Amino acid sequence: MKIFEADITYQVSDFLNKTLKRIALFESANDKIVDVCGIHHYFNNQEEYEVLKNILSKTHIVVKEPDRAEYGDFQTNIDLAVNVAAYLKHKSANPKIILEPTCGKGSFIIASLRTFDRIEKIFAIDIYMPYVWETKFSILQYFIDNPSANKPEIVISHFNVFDFDFTEISKEYTKEEILIIGNPPWVTNSKLSRLDSTNLPAKSNFKKHNGIDAITGKGNFDIGEYITLRIFDAFQNSNGYFAFLVKNSVIKNIIYDQKQRNFKISDIQKLSIDSKKEFNVSVEASLLICKLKQVPEFICNEYNIYAPSKLINKFGWVDDKFVSSIALYQHSSGIDGICPFEWRQGIKHDLSSFMELERVNGHFVNGLNQKIILEEDLVFGLLKSSDLKQTVIDKTRKYTSVTQKKVGQSTAFIKKDHPKTYNYLYKNKSQFDLRRSSIYKGKPDYSIFGIGDYSFKPFKIAISGLYKKYSFNLVVPQNGKPIMLDDTCYLLGFDRLDYAAYTFILLNSEKTKKLLKAITFPDAKRMFTKDVLMRIDLMKLAMQTQKAKIKNDIDELNTCYNLKIQTGTWNEYIATMRPQQTEYADAKQLTLLEPIINYNWTVA
Ligand SMILES: C[S@@+](CC[C@H](N)C(=O)[O-])C[C@H]1O[C@@H](n2cnc3c(N)ncnc32)[C@H](O)[C@@H]1O
Incomplete structure (x- = not known):
């Protein structure tokens, strides 16, 4: 039974009915009730009191709960x-x-x-x-x-x-x-x-x-x-x-x-x-x-x-470290520091129905099953968290149109240089304009986030922020083009396959797993975040790792995935981990002076 949309038992309703029957003024009713149960100002005013008395004397209707x-x-x-x-x-x-x-x-x-x-x-x-x-x-x-x-x-x-x-x-x-x-x-x-x-x-x-x-x-x-x-x-x-x-x-x-x-x-x-x-x-x-x-x-x-x-x-x-398990942390604190390379989040567009595409019979299809013709230039393979399954990834199920090379870049060039892409974007402009997040306000049309030089690095180490898996994937180009990741994933980008492979081995080591177990919260929506990943000190980890183990693992990668990773560059790799000044004190995306080498390989 409900009164004022509140559940009330028959006993309380009956009690109120009998007790208040002969009391005319709400103040007198309040005095009576304070004696019974201690509640002050039971009724706020005379009108409220009379409405309640009136309802009490009638049959009660069950009220549907509103959406709260x-x-x-x-x-x-x-x-x-x-x-x-x-x-x-x-x-x-x-x-x-x-x-x-x-x-x-x-x-x-x-x-x-x-x-x-x-x-x-x-x-x-x-x-x-x-x-x-x-x-x-x-x-x-x-x-x-x-x-x-x-x-x-x-x-x-x-x-x-x-x-x-x-x-x-x-x-x-x-x-x-x-x-x-x-x-x-x-x-x-x-x-x-x-x-x-x-x-x-x-x-x-x-x-x-x-x-x-x-x-x-x-x-x-x-x-x-x-x-x-x-x-x-x-x-x-x-x-x-x-x-x-x-x-x-x-x-x-x-x-x-x-x-x-x-x-x-x-x-x-x-x-x-x-x-x-x-x-x-x-x-x-x-x-x-x-x-x-x-x-x-x-x-x-x-x-x-x-x-x-x-x-x-x-x-x-x-001390000054926040950990999810103090007991586990005691065994893994040695590599808790600052990653010398900067972890990045993947591309954010908040428009999956229009920006996530599949390739079907030579054209693209979007999330609404619309057939789309685009120039290939701005289209890149796209990995989502659920795609990070294989150890080494060189193929994608999805594609996306990358409208900018860095955050805030003008998108005016698309109309002139990529008219088919422009037509598609323009046709759906209202959807882009409807994006609620404040990050898109005042930005060029069709803007995306999580984009920069690092997105175009050919070799990447990736991890899903959402999945509770302590494993990192090695992502290599698809038909000569770098593969992108979406904003549920985090990545490190490299120009060289050997450096990416060394990092992949270090990150998949038992030591890294132990540290991650000690500093991540499995019930968090995003178990892995940039802040967490930046704590893996690859330099310290490299120093604690035997060269023989690295060689072994590289040989295994070469055999299993038909890669041609060289192993003689370990010391050179370590030398790149110089402390640099960034938001994370020492972290910086790895960029090398050497030209990009070795696009010419395949993954079995
Ligand atoms: C999670 S429920 C818990 C209710 C109660 N504490 C319990 O343990 O059953 C949260 C309560 O907060 C109330 N509430 C929500 N926003 C409020 C606000 N701005 N001021 C006061 N109460 C609020 C809701 O009406 C609801 O009763």
Whole structure:
């Protein structure tokens, strides 16, 4: 049964009906209710009170739930909420003040009432009025069932959490033990932007990322992360505990940023939950717990919420290095440094239906199955993450039209020099213009990103950022033309096959695999990123690798793939790894003075 779109039990409805029948004024009704369950301002005004009384006296209609995607709405079931509260009690939490910043239907409020017996005040907030009502109804139900239970003062606010001043609460309760408990919205700013939603903090660039981070995905953040940081800002000097259910990516970011933010939090724990079972979604999420008003800590201990006595992993900061497994890192830190060559992301165009082509009977076909005639000059083979299967790749399933040689280059030449390509692009110009990402704004028509000299290097080492495979592929030209990679992949480009092959061998070594296992997070959307790959110090790795192993592996590559890689250039290769000044301090794309050699080979 629903009232104000909120679930209400017959018992609560009956109770309200009988209790309020003879009370005319909403203030008198509020006085009555505060005695029963502690909730202040149960009714906000006379009109609201009368509407409720009117509805209570009629038959109730079940209301269809609206689409609440923009509110990251995943309500915690009461069993899980009770489990969380019990774990906190076991850790000796015994709060007097409870704060649930996005309370939803109120499971954490009920769980807290059931678990802690000396609560004096509860604050709850939600933006959705039906949930505010449902929380009120549930609390009333709790006190109907438990009339002699401890009755704190309860304030439930229908409010936008982004406008809520938490410091008012932290300043008022400086000594009392507080518990900030809940499950903030599971939604990212980029999803909200796709939904054209305004459910965002005013300062949505709170991490101070720049436009380029839109390409790498660094500018993307979860609303839950923003709320967590605001809570730490307001309550790091309060006594007590913090406990939020959040996505694992949020926990990783919080610990990562802790190095810089130095929040006074310690005993940081991540207790993984089964999101499929608890929320019927496939999102990796956990309970993040920590103690407030402590000497800052930078490490998180991982457990499973269903068997919390067994420590599973420790991750966080080891000196100035951020690692996913402190235990594994001890055995692989020796090659953690800076890659002397610069890893690059592949081509980004955000228009796969038009820009990803297949070759069929001498012409091209796009994602909409349209037949297209293009000049060959601007067409290059294209590899996506799912194509990185074979060790050595010289053929592609897909092709793409490369409209620029570097980011921002004018595309005016296409009309004059490549009229068929121009016709195709012009016909679909509106699709290019509709691309939402801000990176395309003010750029030449048909612009692409992730393009530069490095894209045209004949020999490449590639890895998918999305797949959880610790293996690198060697990509060689297709019919004499360099092969491109899409933006789900990362690459190192080389002019020489032997240098590419040496790098391929080093990157596929056990040592590299161990380092990657110690610094990557398997539940991240992109397990491998430029930042991660740039940490593989190829110079140190080369120094720790036997020449005989390199020779052996080169021989194997030559035999298996009919390559003609020379092996006498190892020292020369090492000499190219000179420290250079770039964004990554020493990293620079490998460019050689020698002319491009040896296009004349095939892969079996
Ligand atoms: C993941 S649900 C969790 C609800 C509740 N904490 C629980 O554990 O069941 C997130 C809640 O945040 C609320 N919410 C979303 N955006 C909000 C905002 N800007 N201000 C306040 N609440 C918001 C939603 O209405 C929803 O109830």
